[in-house]
Amino acid sequence: MNSSVTRGRRPGTPDTRRQILDTARRRFLSNGYRATTVRGVAAEAGVDVALVSYYFGSKSGLFAASVTASANPAGTIARAVEGGLDGLPERVLGGVLALWDDPASGGPLVAMLGSIHDDPAVAERFREMLEHELLARVAMRLRGPDATLRAAAFCTQIAGIVVTRYVLRLRVVAAMSSDDVVRTFAPGLRATLLPSRPAATATRRS
């Protein structure tokens, strides 16, 4: 039995953890996901590489934590999905723009997206985040037998905005102001949330 409750003598301190995260975020941002190594981060932060593994498990774990340290994608999405369907497209668009337009969080997220083909764990993390944090939460708010499909279409449009604005950088989409983004994409998102079969709506309304 190790006396894990003994005070002191823990591997590192909250400050150490923060310092690793700051270093990691800076390196992911400037060098990209693939060129950043756990070993390099440890060296620059002046800690043993085993300490980084202890805290974060793996490179993708370190990455996720370093993004989350400056932004909270899951929290942002959860807040946006709260509060009724009426302004849902606008709230989610606002959250997406807040996360991705800010270089501190958007830069690492773009770097992370770029590594999807190199690191299956990263693809899995994005898929998980979209499925659990956005798709499932939106689906719970919709009525009708195809609620999951419509929630999936909603997520797909959000994913499309991220890809064309921040990764492919389609000129028209990358140049849009926040207002343009909301004005341009809200109608499509709203149409997606409605039941696709008018009969179902009519039944509920009559």
Place this chain on the structure above:
Amino acid sequence: MNSSVTRGRRPGTPDTRRQILDTARRRFLSNGYRATTVRGVAAEAGVDVALVSYYFGSKSGLFAASVTASANPAGTIARAVEGGLDGLPERVLGGVLALWDDPASGGPLVAMLGSIHDDPAVAERFREMLEHELLARVAMRLRGPDATLRAAAFCTQIAGIVVTRYVLRLRVVAAMSSDDVVRTFAPGLRATLLPSRPAATATRRS
């Protein structure tokens, strides 16, 4: 003056070109974009590497040609955009599914998308294809001052479907039948094509 019109003695034949493309497509499909080299394709096809460069210029040129040899993305999109706004979402969705659901064309396209961060020429090629073949053609068919923004939103939704169905493989989206895709995504695409300001529609209709 080289006698370029002299018969015969050309570097390779149409059969050689086809053979290079078949080899390239097979290697891109099985090894992915990054691991496939022009040199390796030349060796397997039994031709000099200079001949591959002569025909296709670069790796991304070889790639584009090897995809186009089995499918014609630009032609598929052009046909889909022809013929009025009414069935436009359905026709474009049909074209996208035909291209990407078929492993012969979809496999290489997914491999190509995965290399966007490694090869800026590939990102540029996707951006160009979306901007010139889809966005510009759709924008020409729309009325109103924000036609380009709405066409961009249309393209963004198409890009989103490609990403969630074929790259991220969100389970719900990847599992949809062709009919599900059309039924689920057409309403959002249609809403995006309409002028966002009801006043403009009212004026034209009254």
